[in-house]
Amino acid sequence: MKVLLQNAQIIDPQVKLNRTADILLEDGIITKIDESISIKADHVLDLKDKIISPGFADVHVHLREPGREDEETIETGSSAAAAGGFTGICCMPNTEPAIDSAEVVTFIKEKAKGLLVDVYPIGAVTKKREGKELAFLGEMAEAGVVGFSDDGVAVSTSHLLKYAFEYSSMFNLPIVEHCEDSSLTVDGVMNEGFNSTKFGLPPHPSLAEDLIALRDIAVLDYSGGRLHIAHISTKGAVEILRQAKKRGLKVTGEAAPHHFTLTDDAVQTYDTNTKVNPPLRSQEDVDAISEGLKDGTIDCIACDHAPHSIEEKEWEYIYSPFGMIGLETSVGLTLTKLYHTKILSLEDIVMKMSINPREIFNLAKAKIEVGENANLTILDANQNWTVDRFNLKSKSINTPFHGWELKGRAIGVINNKKLIINKQELNI
Amino acid sequence: MPLESRHLLGLEGVPKKDIELILETAVGFREIIDRPIKKVPTLQGKTVVNLFFESSTRTRISFELAEKRLSADVLNFTASTSSLTKGETLKDTVRNIEAMKIDMVVMRHTAAGSPHYLTQLIDSYVINAGDGSHEHPTQALLDMYTIKEQMGKLDRLNVCIIGDISHSRVAMSNIFGLLTVGANVAVCGPATMIPRDLKKLGVTVFHNLDDAIQFSDVLNILRIQLERGAASNFPSLREYSRLYGISKEKLLRNKKDVLIMHPGPINRGVELASDIADGSSSVILQQVTNGVAVRMAVLYLIGTRN
Ligand SMILES: [Zn+2]
Ligand SMILES: [Zn+2]
Numbered sequence: 001m002k003v004l005l006q007n008a009q010i011i012d013p014q015v016k017l018n019r020t021a022d023i024l025l026e027d028g029i030i031t032k033i034d035e036s037i038s039i040k041a042d043h044v045l046d047l048k049d050k051i052i053s054p055g056f057a058d059v060h061v062h063l064r065e066p067g068r069e070d071e072e073t074i075e076t077g078s079s080a081a082a083a084g085g086f087t088g089i090c091c092m093p094n095t096e097p098a099i100d101s102a103e104v105v106t107f108i109k110e111k112a113k114g115l116l117v118d119v120y121p122i123g124a125v126t127k128k129r130e131g132k133e134l135a136f137l138g139e140m141a142e143a144g145v146v147g148f149s150d151d152g153v154a155v156s157t158s159h160l161l162k163y164a165f166e167y168s169s170m171f172n173l174p175i176v177e178h179c180e181d182s183s184l185t186v187d188g189v190m191n192e193g194f195n196s197t198k199f200g201l202p203p204h205p206s207l208a209e210d211l212i213a214l215r216d217i218a219v220l221d222y223s224g225g226r227l228h229i230a231h232i233s234t235k236g237a238v239e240i241l242r243q244a245k246k247r248g249l250k251v252t253g254e255a256a257p258h259h260f261t262l263t264d265d266a267v268q269t270y271d272t273n274t275k276v277n278p279p280l281r282s283q284e285d286v287d288a289i290s291e292g293l294k295d296g297t298i299d300c301i302a303c304d305h306a307p308h309s310i311e312e313k314e315w316e317y318i319y320s321p322f323g324m325i326g327l328e329t330s331v332g333l334t335l336t337k338l339y340h341t342k343i344l345s346l347e348d349i350v351m352k353m354s355i356n357p358r359e360i361f362n363l364a365k366a367k368i369e370v371g372e373n374a375n376l377t378i379l380d381a382n383q384n385w386t387v388d389r390f391n392l393k394s395k396s397i398n399t400p401f402h403g404w405e406l407k408g409r410a411i412g413v414i415n416n417k418k419l420i421i422n423k424q425e426l427n428i
Numbered sequence: 429m430p431l432e433s434r435h436l437l438g439l440e441g442v443p444k445k446d447i448e449l450i451l452e453t454a455v456g457f458r459e460i461i462d463r464p465i466k467k468v469p470t471l472q473g474k475t476v477v478n479l480f481f482e483s484s485t486r487t488r489i490s491f492e493l494a495e496k497r498l499s500a501d502v503l504n505f506t507a508s509t510s511s512l513t514k515g516e517t518l519k520d521t522v523r524n525i526e527a528m529k530i531d532m533v534v535m536r537h538t539a540a541g542s543p544h545y546l547t548q549l550i551d552s553y554v555i556n557a558g559d560g561s562h563e564h565p566t567q568a569l570l571d572m573y574t575i576k577e578q579m580g581k582l583d584r585l586n587v588c589i590i591g592d593i594s595h596s597r598v599a600m601s602n603i604f605g606l607l608t609v610g611a612n613v614a615v616c617g618p619a620t621m622i623p624r625d626l627k628k629l630g631v632t633v634f635h636n637l638d639d640a641i642q643f644s645d646v647l648n649i650l651r652i653q654l655e656r657g658a659a660s661n662f663p664s665l666r667e668y669s670r671l672y673g674i675s676k677e678k679l680l681r682n683k684k685d686v687l688i689m690h691p692g693p694i695n696r697g698v699e700l701a702s703d704i705a706d707g708s709s710s711v712i713l714q715q716v717t718n719g720v721a722v723r724m725a726v727l728y729l730i731g732t733r734n
Binding site: 192193194196197198199200201202203205269270311314315316317318319 | 440517518519537538539540541542544545559560561562563597600623624625626628629
């Protein structure tokens, strides 16, 4: 089957591509890229004023299956990802049971078979994520995990972390760290600062994140291996990452759209959808994250999609669980908050949302080049739209961005011989 | 002249004229309390629910008395937060209660922000009777009433709140309220009990009790909330009392005659020596009496609107 994509601005910094042209796909393979292709195709899409990029990948997603299929499943999470403009997602291991064995990895990969979105499991560092002994890292690596993490908590001890770095380096897979010194955050539900004082909510200091980032980098320096710092939310952690990179350590980092969009002022209404871990921080932190994204310290944008049922989010603030969904607002927030404010260029965004995450986690390549599989994201960087949480593909609706006006969104994705454009799905 | 605020969730952002109106209205109710017949028909036919998710006998009794003296129908609902674990949400509980056609809810809860959440769930007027470490507005109002009664003014008076500020809803409401009416506010306590960035509110922070006493016209001494984990904020009660306990000797050494207040219940010998608690400068019992009058004023002003 032939699909002709016409008149789009094609951006792929990997092959130094940034021009308006047509792309021809045949049976899901890119067969021609040219100024103007005239050929009889089965589907012709006029993408004037739209952007074609290598397929976006979000490396930090919670899918809740197995265990909490009422909140999200591999299938609904993947639909949300596709609707949000992603063709690949990494799913975190805090499921029930946890992803700590080859069986669970295989289960997830089976469930994800045939979907447009590629699903890449991340295995737990420790058995059941209990922080007591290493999980079956080798067996999981063979089964296809792309990294290891005890996300939700930091790797419990320096000793286990050292082992995790040493062991995982045999498979060249990163340790993805949730930086939080839990001795400092007991009961804490929001960023410690003026606002936590005013709102009377138990504080969660930024120091907790900075300390574990420092510890991890010290251990990495000693033991070797690769470290990927998840959801960076503090000015301190950005600086720690910056210095570690200067020293040439194998460390990368990600930031979530809510951490460069919202400050802890948003907690004022006690809307439990603003309760995330790490928490929303101060303006200073928000600025530092934008700066870190701009100067290349932070390698990728990942949304930490964390679905929760309505029932669970209807508790009082201190009792409700941490997390907000993000897959379907990530691109919109990034374009609104970073592109239209001239903090990042479109090329930068393609680097942060497609090329870097794919490289760090060894995901399937997405390259706009003749002969490559068509793994693409189609953007409309100027479309104004309103977030409607009742109109999402995710099974959960816990977003604080309901009703927000955003500028720019993903309108289509192509991968695995499937195409979705403006919510229409085709097998190609 | 009605209140600008629809509910009374806290004193943060409550305009000065609202606070003054409540304090003035309370003067009239304070007189009623001293009459042989202490009841007025003001809230006849109105139903008030006291919704206590955290036990606080003193506050509940004070509200209940205020409601009864205004002739309201009173319903007491006490639930421990452990019932939450049984799966009964705040939402279900209050929606059920409101379905019985009520007018006002007085709520005490361990979670900060619960009264704000409550206003999104129901149409009744909500009065916050203490939410976590956040606010306890009627306590602050009765403190302010008592200060004004004793000192004749609030404006430019030096008030210092002493003790565990970080776990205290009383402190936060006092700070917001007192600053609004023009008092100078300070806090004093160990650094581990002063929440971060508190100074940004415009308060002075003392860690030395002598400095605090010298600054003050009024000392509002907080209870050390041992039940809320305060003990881990300092090495021992003995040391706390040595550094921050108010004794006659410390007052004399600073040659200071100050008004002594405490929201109760007192840990005698810890935050306050007995001779001070029961001494002539202490207005602790007047605070309790005034509390009923102030709560009557709040219930009246909110409950009789339109
Ligand atoms: Zn995490
Ligand atoms: Zn996560």
